[in-house]
Amino acid sequence: MVCGGLAQARVSEVEAAKLGKELTPVGAERAGNAEGTIPAWTGGLTEPPKGWQPGEREIDPFPGDRPLFTITKDNYEQYRDHLTDGHIAMMETYGDDYFLPVYQTRRTAAFPEHVYEKFKQNALTAELLDNGNGVRNTIMTSPFPIPQNGLEVMWNHTLRYRGEQLLFRAAHATPTVGGEFTPILKEYSYYFAYAEPGAELQDIDNKIFYLKTETISPPQLAGTLTLVHETLDQVRSPRLAWRYESGSRRLRRSPNLAYETDLPDSSSLRSVDQKDLYNGAPNQYDWELKGKREIYVPYNAYELHSDEHSAEDVIRAGHINQELTRYELHRVWVVEAKLRTGISHIYHRRVYYVDEDSWQILATEEYDEDGNLWRVSEAHNISYYSEPVFWTTLEMTYDLKARRYYVDGLDYDQAPYDFDPGFRSREFTASAARRAARR
Template structure:
């Protein structure tokens, strides 16, 4: 009996601290793998090229403050996938994307040559190499220690490790930006909500050590700018790294009440306001927060058609009415490419509730950005698709989404976030500090 207990304790300890690899494995990050853990070489048939460093410098003609010009504007469409020829390409599609094509005959994919544009600063690559030797999961996989920047697990062995790579991927050190979001109803009608947003990252800052993090991943704030009836309302979030140890802290300023209130819960299945019930709190950025309500499984890699290099929908001056069509975002503005993605499946643990009892995530091997998510209900029925349409913000450099969408198949509607075509471009050098993300700062924002 005592021997069995001892074996059980050793198993628990192993599960709580895992993921370090030996020096030989870590050396692959300078060899057959990219610095973030993707396969450096292309595929055998040449439809996926080698990774050659991505877009690590601004392209010719770019000036600070511009909506990023498309470095691949001269690329021609290779082929189009639609409901009529779906059978020919369905093995290359996430399940949700296949369903979107089946249920919406007007939707189609413009497939372009694969461009492996993802890049990050050298400091992030160096940190990732360090992480391979030092980072480990703690708290049953619900936290990470031994890392302060970079992908914590560039050679993942579990679904939890892979999803932490997305949660902790590099997104710059601070950002000020203004974007619009819209819940597009089945009739095609929608109202825009304009938000002014700020993010200050603790994790990923050059020179920060693990002990400097103080269990903090980043700080986030938004203020509603329009419509006028909602303007002035604001939110501040202090995002913890291990949310089982210490849940995220959030405060909201309600313009009508003229006061700041601490929110008891802003996580998991809490519905985001002004999304018409389509987006839960943990769907922001495709997935965020503690992974403890799901069982995670790493299903391996696939070559799939996914959103990539979405510069056309990012361009300055595009009317939002041209982007937001009935039933879907305008497919004439979207770009799909063939990429290798990690496939991670999350199944809801017993005793927890969530509209999405199962989710299948597709993570870009070159950046750890989630590109698509299949959404299933408690009966195992596919009910939605979430997509991120990314670009390389080559002035940083950083690879991330310029537009995010959630399709509700049952309601024949969708939610879009990130519309910034008629707003100032992201400022990755905004003068922000942790002091800007307190309840007191929120109160000042509202006044």
């Protein structure tokens, strides 16, 4: 289904009534599959495991799980129906060194009850704006739990619930072909205006969230500060961004922090709109909903999240250490994006695999102008305990041509995520960022 130029209709009362019944509160199929390899959703992971205390890093709720089998370059043909083209390409590119350890499927995604209530309200009221560049009559979480087209699925990802605020430190790196790397550590401060309790769409000034990042190390980059105001309708009101660098000692507007622009400090291995696997205005592509598939995807990545590891344990030449990964069979929405005529972008076709239980994009494929698969991205996720959200712990983009990759979320020697840092919106103004710049 391709989205046309008109606003899309909200679903009927009859359709919305399925939420919380045959559909989960977020719109996934509650039942498992016929083969029993995908279980029914029974509420997700709503209680932390024994042994975890507030203020600690999340521990593995399934410590006894072991791989059911491993998919390799030698046996992937028998699993092809459940594999993405990107994962097949990775196995063909890296041979025995790249494999998918497949575990029991556990549908852990869960959210607070007040978020579930908003899903049903949004289903009855939310609409796409003309041409799909924004939404209206929605708040807090994904607007379209019963999506009718590819754009609605993508907006579900963009506006999914990720808590109200968040503070953490994590590093990203771009390993060389040989696997050497220098991590760039940043502090991230999020204020999700769209999810603020009691907020209405007309109250948040077209903002989804505010984000402030400060580079901590290495020393030559320390003090660099970026401020982003992420807008809902980015065609009418583009994303606002400012950047402060210690060398210039000035906070400057960053007008091009969007679309195909190189993501800062990514060694040109990732575009800005690949952060979070996809972000920003959808107006450069035509979006087609291809339907649902049962796919082996990264899920419940508690081993990758564990503070028993270091960045050196995770990073390898060509790709991360697959021994630490976990893949499960899940139902995903498949959305294909094709570049519109007359538009310039380094990616001419893109494919997204979106988790039905959380609206998180789990994997993507990016193709060049000749139709060749160029880059493959993944998001390895967990269910967090201090705030019931399902979100990434590590994400990466693999460049099949360069045989290098970008990896983000390396936080093994850092404090756990803080979902209640007590921010105020006034801390995210340009003047506040200017005052906060210390170099």
